[in-house]
Amino acid sequence: MKADIVIIGGGVTGSAIARELARYNLDIVLLEKEDDVAMGTSKANSGIIHAGYNADARTLKGKLNVKANPMFDKLAADLKVPFKRIGSLVIGFNEKDLQVLKREKENGERLGVRGLEIIQGERLFVIEPNLNPEAKYALYAPTAGIISTYEFTIALADNAVINGVKVLLETEVVDLVTEGSKVTGVKTNRGEIKTQVVINAAGLYSDKIAAMSGDDSINIRPRKGEYHLLDKNWGNFVNHVLFPIPSKVSKGILVTPTTHGNLLLGPNSHDVDERDDPATTASGLDEVYSGARKLVPGLSRSDVITSFSGLRAAAEDEDFIIGPSNRVRGLIHVAGIQSPGLTSAPAIAEMVVELVKETLGEVAPGKEIHLKEDFQETLPTPVIFNEEYETGNLDGWQKLVKENPDYGEMICRCERVTKGEIIRAIHRPVPARSLDAIKRRTRAGAGRCQGGFCGPRVVEILSKVLGISPLEVTKKGAGSEILKACSKELIRRAGDGDEI
Ligand SMILES: Cc1cc2nc3c(=O)[nH]c(=O)nc-3n(C[C@H](O)[C@H](O)[C@H](O)COP(=O)(O)OP(=O)(O)OC[C@H]3O[C@@H](n4cnc5c(N)ncnc54)[C@H](O)[C@@H]3O)c2cc1C
Secondary structure (H helix, E strand, O other), X not given: OEEEEEEEOOOHHHHHHHHHHOOEOOOEEEEOOOOOOOOXXXXXXXXXXXXXXXXXXXXXXXXXXXXXXXXXXXHHHHHOOOEEOOOEEEEEOOHHHHHHHHHHHHHXXXXXXXXXXXXXXXXXXXXXXXXXXXXXXXXXXXXXXXXXXXXXXXXXXXHHHHOOOEEEOOOOEEEEEEEOOEEXXXXXXXXXXXXXXXXXXXXXXXXXXHHOOXXXXXXXXXXXXXXXXXXXXXXXXXOXXXXXXXXXXXXXXXXXXXXXXXXXEEOOOEEOXXXXXXXXXXXHHHHHHHHHHHHOOOOOHHHEEEEEEEEEEEOOOOOOEEEEOOOOEOEEEEEOOOOOHHHHHHHHHHHHHHHHHHHHHHHOOOOOOOEOOOOOOOOOOOOOHHHHHHHOOOHHHHHHHHHXXXXXXXXXXXOOEEHHHHHHHHOOOOOOOOHHHHXXXXXXXXXXXXXXXXXXXXXXXXXXXXXXXXXXXXXXXXXXXXXXXXXXXXHHHHHOOOOO
């Protein structure tokens, strides 16, 4: 296989780069080792589009955060991704905190962050009634927002595919191919791809990819953050993203509504050794809960519907590393993309496009690059039963059911997802092939019962539509098969005295 550009990593960074490069007359392949895009850090984070007031203007992450924030209104509308600019409040309890808030405000104003304001007294409790009564001050940033992080990543990748990018899932880069001082391809578990430019957007593994070129200058340290997610009864308990006073390495344990009306508490922040271990700990979750209660004391743990963790890919100097490799030509690193990497992704993508143009100029001097005339900026608007249901008018839906009865069969009762929507997810440009991939695209299994009821039905639909045995259906790719054997087979084996 051959391509002009190979992107390693289907997180928000790689997917945003793929979409931005798809505007040009280039053959682009995006490689993702997992069975879906948005399986790394881009699946489990706070989903905040940061305003950027606390950005250090000398750092890349500071500059790109501030540049990218205003891009989200158009992007979310074009890609039909849930996004709300609900604003954020950093909460202060004393004079010392007030000085921090004032410094952050001045910093933000220097950077051009609009609408920053210090709020105090009664007004604080008018806009945020459930806030800790001991709170005295808050830095209000109206341009902060919330987004569904994995839906955004999937939509970027879908849009890239519609515009000609090939997304190869379950395709792991195991080595780089070089000739002299130039990258000429990548070796994957499925074969070799020849190319002129490789973009290393491999998140927690970006240092491993760099090392494949003999470059050991990048050193990624995983830093875990744990979360509690509360039931939708709590979605209106706060109105803004609530932050504590930040520490040097973290913005602290926040409390925020999600775009789908749940309440999210977390994350804490601990350096860990394992890059792939999503386990949560009782002590970590206690820390999250007590941290969140400092901001909102009325929270209750009885409505926690799930807990999870995400891993930040922190580079040594805590900044993004974006630029050409100093070892080999044709390799561009986009590494160390920790927070605010979700917010910065659209600006990172624009920066990488310029680097790709320069790199192609060096490694393929005769190649003409120009914008395509037929680039499709938008994704179609999906019909979503839950949204129609909440408007109280199901006339349109009834018409749809007449055309396709699958839209009349309810599969997930918690989140109100129909069979038609699940089948549509299986046929998206980046197709859903596992239970979790269906959940990320439709919310089937994301509700209070966490898939306890709809899980078996989704397995059945995946099996029928993909033409595979139910035993082959996975939770999240190979090795996570859900069913062990047909029950009749198990009964027979038990009769034979086998351990089952
Ligand atoms: C706890 C936490 C909270 C955060 N909150 C926010 C927030 O509120 N706002 C914000 O702006 N940012 C936030 N971030 C940061 C944000 O989540 C990340 O910056 C962003 O998701 C990084 O995306 P990425 O694409 O670079 O990495 P990833 O999403 O990890 O993607 C990298 C991909 O590369 C793939 N890959 C790795 N090696 C290979 C290989 N050899 N071959 C093929 N594929 C490979 C992986 O499977 C993965 O899918 C948070 C991060 C954490 C952990």
